[in-house]
Amino acid sequence: MVEFKTLKTEEIQFGNNNFIExxxxxxxxxxxxNEFVAISRGYYAPDGSKRFKKSFAVPLAPEVVDFICTKVKEMAGEDLAQAEPVEENS
Structure with missing residues (x-):
């Protein structure tokens, strides 16, 4: 049986009630x-709990991480890639 442990999380809220973790x-x-990075999208339920809708895992191979980071920035366009970061809520 496989047990999953969460070592660290960061999230950003967007839209009315959504988040990406x-x-x-x-x-x-x-x-x-085996360690990996999971990117998940979800929303907050009326009781405040997180509900996850979609998720995918990224292996920690440097070439895979670099590829994903580069392509997301390219496909989002220069305007989004150079926008000032939004402060996170603590």
Whole structure:
């Protein structure tokens, strides 16, 4: 059986009630463990709890991480890539 541990999370809210969460996670099994980054999209339920709608895992291979970061910035366009960052709520 695989157990998932969340090591660190960061999130940003957008729209009326939505968020994107980037989390470093670890999958632990009898055969060993594997760390990865999970990018998830979700919303807040009326009771304030998080509800996740979609998620995908990114392996920690440097070439994969670099590829994703580069292509997201390229496809978002220079205007978005150079916009000033939004302050996070603490």
């Amino acid at each position: 980037v989390a470093r996670k670890e999958a632990v099994a009898e055969e060993g463990s």
